[in-house]
Amino acid sequence: MSACSPLRERDEKIEAIIQPHKLEDVKEALKGIGIDGMTVLEVRGHGRQKGHKEMYRGQEYQVDVLPKVKLELVVPTGRVEEVARTLIAAARSGAIGDGKIFITEVAEAIRIRNDERGEAAL
Amino acid sequence: MTSDDTGRWLLNAVQSARVRRIGSRVLLTLLSAGVAVAQSTPDISKKLDDLDTAVKNAQMSGDNAWMLTSSALVLMMTGPGLALFYGGLVRRKNVLGTMMHSFILMATVSILWAVVGYSLAFAEGSPFLGGLRYLFLNGVGADPNGDYGATIPHQTYMIYQLMFAIITPALISGAFAERMKFSAMLLFMTLWSLVVYFPMAHMVWGKGGFLNGTLGGRFPAWDFAGGTVVHITSGVSALVCALYMGKREGYPNESMRPHSVVLSVIGACLLWVGWFGFNAGSAVSAGPLASSAFIATHFATAAAVLGWMFAEWMIAGKPSVLGAVSGAVAGLVAITPASGFVKPMPAMLIGVLASVVCYLMVSKAKKVFGYDDALDAFGVHGIGGTLGAILTGVFATKEVNDLRMGKAMGLVDGDAGQVVNQLIAVAIAWGLAIVGSLIILKICDVVLGVRVNKQQETDGLDLSMHGEEGYNFEA
Numbered sequence: 001m002s003a004c005s006p007l008r009e010r011d012e013k014i015e016a017i018i019q020p021h022k023l024e025d026v027k028e029a030l031k032g033i034g035i036d037g038m039t040v041l042e043v044r045g046h047g048r049q050k051g052h053k054e055m056y057r058g059q060e061y062q063v064d065v066l067p068k069v070k071l072e073l074v075v076p077t078g079r080v081e082e083v084a085r086t087l088i089a090a091a092r093s094g095a096i097g098d099g100k101i102f103i104t105e106v107a108e109a110i111r112i113r114n115d116e117r118g119e120a121a122l
Numbered sequence: 123m124t125s126d127d128t129g130r131w132l133l134n135a136v137q138s139a140r141v142r143r144i145g146s147r148v149l150l151t152l153l154s155a156g157v158a159v160a161q162s163t164p165d166i167s168k169k170l171d172d173l174d175t176a177v178k179n180a181q182m183s184g185d186n187a188w189m190l191t192s193s194a195l196v197l198m199m200t201g202p203g204l205a206l207f208y209g210g211l212v213r214r215k216n217v218l219g220t221m222m223h224s225f226i227l228m229a230t231v232s233i234l235w236a237v238v239g240y241s242l243a244f245a246e247g248s249p250f251l252g253g254l255r256y257l258f259l260n261g262v263g264a265d266p267n268g269d270y271g272a273t274i275p276h277q278t279y280m281i282y283q284l285m286f287a288i289i290t291p292a293l294i295s296g297a298f299a300e301r302m303k304f305s306a307m308l309l310f311m312t313l314w315s316l317v318v319y320f321p322m323a324h325m326v327w328g329k330g331g332f333l334n335g336t337l338g339g340r341f342p343a344w345d346f347a348g349g350t351v352v353h354i355t356s357g358v359s360a361l362v363c364a365l366y367m368g369k370r371e372g373y374p375n376e377s378m379r380p381h382s383v384v385l386s387v388i389g390a391c392l393l394w395v396g397w398f399g400f401n402a403g404s405a406v407s408a409g410p411l412a413s414s415a416f417i418a419t420h421f422a423t424a425a426a427v428l429g430w431m432f433a434e435w436m437i438a439g440k441p442s443v444l445g446a447v448s449g450a451v452a453g454l455v456a457i458t459p460a461s462g463f464v465k466p467m468p469a470m471l472i473g474v475l476a477s478v479v480c481y482l483m484v485s486k487a488k489k490v491f492g493y494d495d496a497l498d499a500f501g502v503h504g505i506g507g508t509l510g511a512i513l514t515g516v517f518a519t520k521e522v523n524d525l526r527m528g529k530a531m532g533l534v535d536g537d538a539g540q541v542v543n544q545l546i547a548v549a550i551a552w553g554l555a556i557v558g559s560l561i562i563l564k565i566c567d568v569v570l571g572v573r574v575n576k577q578q579e580t581d582g583l584d585l586s587m588h589g590e591e592g593y594n595f596e597a
Binding site for chain 1: 374377378379380383434438439440442444445448481484485486488489498
């Protein structure tokens with residue numbers, strides 16, 4: 001943290017866990033506001049949404065960790081609200097299981113190719 | 123053309139040749155031909171002999187083509203058919219180990235068969251085990267063996283029967299999936315072939331076998347393609363294995379969902395196709411009986427698919443894909459002994475009965491008894507095979523296969539005694555499978571230990587037995 005200049009704007013990480021079928025909509029929406037860097041992970045989990053039952057030859061299985069997609073993107077603090085709103089608008093279906101967003105402060109961002117730091121690295 | 127006509131024609135030819143002043147060598151040739159025709163009786167008899175040979179060769183070509191094709195089809199049932207069917211049903215960490223159970227038998231049983239297996243199953247011997255005449259395939263050559271297939275090379279019959287000897291032990295592997303030590307599996311399968319399969323094949327199909335229906339059996343039982351020999355022996359041995367080895371770690375509380383029903387669907391489809399070689403090939407010819415068996419097989423399977431699907435739909439609420447393909451296998455199993463003896467409508471009845479009974483067996487009865495027959499080898503092959511073997515005695519008819527020269531073949535023909543013969547064959551197959559498998563398991567357990575340790579089971583057989591993984595997504 002001490003390496004950061006006090007004049008420089010902070011970066012924040014947005015982690016969004018969304019329904020897998022919403023990924024394309026979310027990507028398009030973010031592209032629309034000029035965000036084109038992100039990491040996409042295929043994950044499994046559940047919140048309030050309960051899983052489902054599967055049946056194989058009469059044997060019933062309760063499956064409660066469900067496939068989800070997790071997006072990770074780091075943006076300057078000033079853009080966090082705008083990005084979060086865009087993401088929510090694109091990912092919301094109104095049903096249980098739409099997912100969650102977590103926002104954390106990022107201590108530093110570095111571009112591996114050329115040592116650029118801070119916003120220049122995003 | 124009569125010989126007179128021929129003579130006249132030759133005379134004319136000779137005269138016209140003279141007129142045309144053809145060289146003396148040609149004349150000489152034609153004259154000697156005329157002399158040969160004059161000795162017409164031996165010539166015609168030779169021609170008839172030639173014709174006879176040509177007809178026999180033509181039939182042999184036809185039958186042999188179908189039997190070689192059938193042999194390949196039956197091998198395809200084990201790999202990739204059964205390997206995929208079973209492979210999809212296990213957890214991801216055991217997919218290779220499970221497929222290996224099938225694949226390695228394609229090699230192991232083949233060697234065993236060439237050395238001693240074919241002889242113990244098909245050479246003349248006692249009513250319960252064949253002799254040693256065909257040891258190392260001695261005397262198994264191009265000439266047909268009239269007892270087993272008069273119109274195909276003995277070699278073809280031998281290789282066709284080998285494919286059955288391969289798939290039968292492979293079927294058992296469904297019961298001990300995900301927990302048997304590979305070395306013990308190899309020893310078990312080798313001993314099992316020697317102690318259970320070869321004797322049973324001899325009893326039912328070998329000349330002079332105790333249950334042989336056509337070649338002098340004490341209790342002639344009908345088993346067209348292996349209801350007793352293949353499905354009861356493997357299915358009942360599977361139950362013995364499941365009981366002896368105990369449940370998988372975590373069964374039935376942990377999730378043991380199939381890791382890929384997709385693989386199982388592909389496997390089941392390959393089994394259905396391969397089964398035409400299994401059943402229609404058991405006609406040991408490419409004639410009408412092969413067609414009849416092909417058709418009975420197909421319609422029984424179609425009915426069985428629908429039987430399982432609707433039963434599951436009604437009882438469990440959804441028509442599962444795994445249920446539909448399991449129904450196909452149950453139907454194929456049940457029609458196997460009957461395929462060369464029954465008409466299409468009884469075939470459908472056999473198929474639908476077998477699939478509903480097998481569905482109830484694997485989805486309800488298994489839970490009640492609590493044994494862990496992991497992939498339902500007993501529920502499908504043991505139960506389906508038993509039902510099929512008994513129903514063969516009910517529906518066998520001379521209209522399809524007149525082996526008794528016009529006399530009744532089964533209950534519908536008016537011979538209730540045949541059902542008794544079938545029951546005797548079923549009882550012998552069950553008894554041999556139970557006693558044989560128990561003894562062999564005990565031997566394997568003492569020599570090698572049959573079960574992997576807890577850590578190996580948790581890691582999965584792929585890693586612990588073979589040092590590999592089925593799916594390396596990061597590779």
